[in-house]
Amino acid sequence: VQRKPRTTPSARRAAPAAPQNLASLARHLGLSLATVSLVLNGRARALRISPETEARILQAARTFQIQPNRLAASLRSGRTATIGLVVPDVANPFFAALAQQIERTLRNTGVAVFLSDSEESIEVEEASLHELHQRRVDGLILAPVGLQNRRLEALVKKGFPVVSIDRVLPHLALPHVSTDHAGAARQAVVALLEAGHRRIGCLRGSPAAYSDEERVRGYRAALRDAGVEPADDWIAGSGFTRPAAREAAAQLLARPELTAIVSLAGQVTLGLLEAIRDHGRRCPEQLSIVAFDEQPWCSLISPPLTTIEQPIAAIAAQAVALLQHRLNGGAVGAAIHLPSRLIHRSSVGPPFSS
Amino acid sequence: VQRKPRTTPSARRAAPAAPQNLASLARHLGLSLATVSLVLNGRARALRISPETEARILQAARTFQIQPNRLAASLRSGRTATIGLVVPDVANPFFAALAQQIERTLRNTGVAVFLSDSEESIEVEEASLHELHQRRVDGLILAPVGLQNRRLEALVKKGFPVVSIDRVLPHLALPHVSTDHAGAARQAVVALLEAGHRRIGCLRGSPAAYSDEERVRGYRAALRDAGVEPADDWIAGSGFTRPAAREAAAQLLARPELTAIVSLAGQVTLGLLEAIRDHGRRCPEQLSIVAFDEQPWCSLISPPLTTIEQPIAAIAAQAVALLQHRLNGGAVGAAIHLPSRLIHRSSVGPPFSS
DNA sequence: TTGAAAGCGCTAACAA
DNA sequence: TTGTTAGCGCTTTCAA
Numbered sequence: 001v002q003r004k005p006r007t008t009p010s011a012r013r014a015a016p017a018a019p020q021n022l023a024s025l026a027r028h029l030g031l032s033l034a035t036v037s038l039v040l041n042g043r044a045r046a047l048r049i050s051p052e053t054e055a056r057i058l059q060a061a062r063t064f065q066i067q068p069n070r071l072a073a074s075l076r077s078g079r080t081a082t083i084g085l086v087v088p089d090v091a092n093p094f095f096a097a098l099a100q101q102i103e104r105t106l107r108n109t110g111v112a113v114f115l116s117d118s119e120e121s122i123e124v125e126e127a128s129l130h131e132l133h134q135r136r137v138d139g140l141i142l143a144p145v146g147l148q149n150r151r152l153e154a155l156v157k158k159g160f161p162v163v164s165i166d167r168v169l170p171h172l173a174l175p176h177v178s179t180d181h182a183g184a185a186r187q188a189v190v191a192l193l194e195a196g197h198r199r200i201g202c203l204r205g206s207p208a209a210y211s212d213e214e215r216v217r218g219y220r221a222a223l224r225d226a227g228v229e230p231a232d233d234w235i236a237g238s239g240f241t242r243p244a245a246r247e248a249a250a251q252l253l254a255r256p257e258l259t260a261i262v263s264l265a266g267q268v269t270l271g272l273l274e275a276i277r278d279h280g281r282r283c284p285e286q287l288s289i290v291a292f293d294e295q296p297w298c299s300l301i302s303p304p305l306t307t308i309e310q311p312i313a314a315i316a317a318q319a320v321a322l323l324q325h326r327l328n329g330g331a332v333g334a335a336i337h338l339p340s341r342l343i344h345r346s347s348v349g350p351p352f353s354s
Numbered sequence: 355v356q357r358k359p360r361t362t363p364s365a366r367r368a369a370p371a372a373p374q375n376l377a378s379l380a381r382h383l384g385l386s387l388a389t390v391s392l393v394l395n396g397r398a399r400a401l402r403i404s405p406e407t408e409a410r411i412l413q414a415a416r417t418f419q420i421q422p423n424r425l426a427a428s429l430r431s432g433r434t435a436t437i438g439l440v441v442p443d444v445a446n447p448f449f450a451a452l453a454q455q456i457e458r459t460l461r462n463t464g465v466a467v468f469l470s471d472s473e474e475s476i477e478v479e480e481a482s483l484h485e486l487h488q489r490r491v492d493g494l495i496l497a498p499v500g501l502q503n504r505r506l507e508a509l510v511k512k513g514f515p516v517v518s519i520d521r522v523l524p525h526l527a528l529p530h531v532s533t534d535h536a537g538a539a540r541q542a543v544v545a546l547l548e549a550g551h552r553r554i555g556c557l558r559g560s561p562a563a564y565s566d567e568e569r570v571r572g573y574r575a576a577l578r579d580a581g582v583e584p585a586d587d588w589i590a591g592s593g594f595t596r597p598a599a600r601e602a603a604a605q606l607l608a609r610p611e612l613t614a615i616v617s618l619a620g621q622v623t624l625g626l627l628e629a630i631r632d633h634g635r636r637c638p639e640q641l642s643i644v645a646f647d648e649q650p651w652c653s654l655i656s657p658p659l660t661t662i663e664q665p666i667a668a669i670a671a672q673a674v675a676l677l678q679h680r681l682n683g684g685a686v687g688a689a690i691h692l693p694s695r696l697i698h699r700s701s702v703g704p705p706f707s708s
Numbered sequence: 709t710t711g712a713a714a715g716c717g718c719t720a721a722c723a724a
Numbered sequence: 725t726t727g728t729t730a731g732c733g734c735t736t737t738c739a740a
Contacts, residue, residue: 021717021718022717022718023717023718031726031727032726032727032728033717033718033719033727033728034719034720034726034727034728034729035725035726035727037717037718037719037720038719038720038726041719047725047726048725048726049725049726050725050726053725053726067488068717068718069429069490069716069717069718070488070489070490070718071425071428071429071434071489071490071716071717071718072429072716072717072718072719072732073717073718073719074425074718074732075423075425075426075429075716075717075718075719075732075733075734076717076718076719076720076731076732077718077719077720077732078732080425082489085469089454090444090450090453090454090457091447091450091451091454093445093447093450096444096445096447096450097445099444099469100443100444100445100471103444103469103470103471104471104473107470107471107482107485112468112470112485112486112489113468113469114466114467114468114469115439115453115457115467115468115469116457116461116466117454117457117458117461119458128461131461131466132466134421134424135424135425135436135466136423136424136425242650270650270651270654273654274653274654277654295651296596296624297624297649297651297655299628300624300627300628300631300655301651301654301655301656302655302656375733375734376733376734377733377734385710385711386710386711386712387711387712387733387734387735388710388711388712388713388735388736388737389709389710389711391733391734391735391736392710392735392736395735401709401710402709402710403709403710404709404710407709407710422733422734423732423733423734424734425732425733425734426716426732426733426734426735427733427734427735428716428734429716429717429718429732429733429734429735430715430716430733430734430735430736431716431734431735431736432716
């Protein structure tokens, strides 16, 4: 049996302390708990509470600074007004910007977001998903690290609201928003083709990522459409880390026939630039470049980089919209692929004939 | 009166469905709810539950995949194993990296983090603090946008666990971790002094930010220690945005006596580089630079930038430690200022004599 | 060594 | 138009 009186015996007999919760406020006003709850949830109109009662309650709530316990509300109602956002690497500017947009728009609708960094690891991702689900988030926005995730499959099958961003899970039918990766890569290649290049190398990230796979597909398709068949060793790359990219880029630079390179990921672009510096190759005179992920510094290096910009704000907005649709009981939406934008600067020139 | 039987009448009479919660598990095992709860919370030892009972419960919990409802636990216990992380701008690489480190280490101790972006606005920050507190987070890690915040003051006075990072609130005694801003600025200036510079300009961010104020203080002190009194118009800057920084940098570049400039903030460095490009000033031949915030691209521009690196991992680790100390009922800790690191590259040369 | 029972503060069904 | 009441699922005190 609990023995923790909130008020001392003397206080109990004297004027009651300021109400702290709905029950005490109701007592204070001589109304029922239910009425107070209804009004504070903005459902006075629907349930025909009298305007006077409503005003009284609202007023009292304001003067006593009543803050309904959301834990209790959630326990009872089953909804937490909370979602989980799981990304592979928040320190990556792309995901940081995405997280910012998503959080900001969600916050404005009263939902709080749990951030979880999956560290590019499926195990961590699965654990995060589990944890967040246990915490009763209403839904999830996930940028998956790999091509599948058992925990996620279970959730989706249960009908739990999840939307994936950036990378899709091929085996799972869930609402999705991302850049049109293939189209974006095509855009990069086309810019190079238009400048006269034919032998264009491709620096990719990790073949394990869907987005990367798609971009490579777009690269290949664009070249083929132009009548050039990319050789296997025109494509290099085996991971998203900078050292791996640098090494892969060095392989590409060792192929004299290549007059241009597209870099298919932001992290990877850093490795490419390093390799170019190492090799003393001059850009764009000796090598043209189009690189993924517009960044604040891209206009400041020399030469200013021609880049592919992903529609981050739109991705965030659509992802939130898709999720809200699900939270409101709507059907699972489709996959949305948004167009990227090419930013012309000075890293593309005519092909260099050795 | 509720009329939602979990099981159909027939099912009720037949074999009971798989237990879903502690109560049903207890019934299933013929034990009491309390015993099950105790064991699942790892308190069997302390309360001398028999090892057999413990094993039975643990085993059953595993086979039925029992996941105690954390909302209910939180409602009852008053603890949510949740904290709020409020930063002015997650898209800023410094805060993104900080958020990543904080979230990762906290997640490993079982606490989830609500991310909230205060958009460099005091109003938003106050609203976020309020919201998070209402959601019953156990504590907060905050990078304040301004010099005061009424909502925060109220929380702190109540004894609510808060630790501030990066920027301190001068009026509030709360545990704090950040780079030694003044020392870091001094480090930058000293590097320039050692290269022979005397007339060193200072590009600052916003005077409204404590961190910026401190850095300017360090700049001034370092110059004075070297016997040079900085003129008022050696210091420019009125905000953290890139255009503002570019304009302020232009003012600095217009002063012919300055042979070097220190940039005191990451965002601001981008504006400085823009202005230098605009003016066609050559670096380091005509102007030396030391800039705040080491970034992945700093080694890739020309010239490679000499930078000041903040100890992000250490700040995150200390902030978490300080918060955990508070969560465990410890006293309010002190302010911790961690040393920065100067990364020598090529943007510092001997002074240019015009 | 285990069980009983009292809530945590709220929502929502139903009654009045 | 408002009140009564039964829980949501758990933790924790106290008794046995």
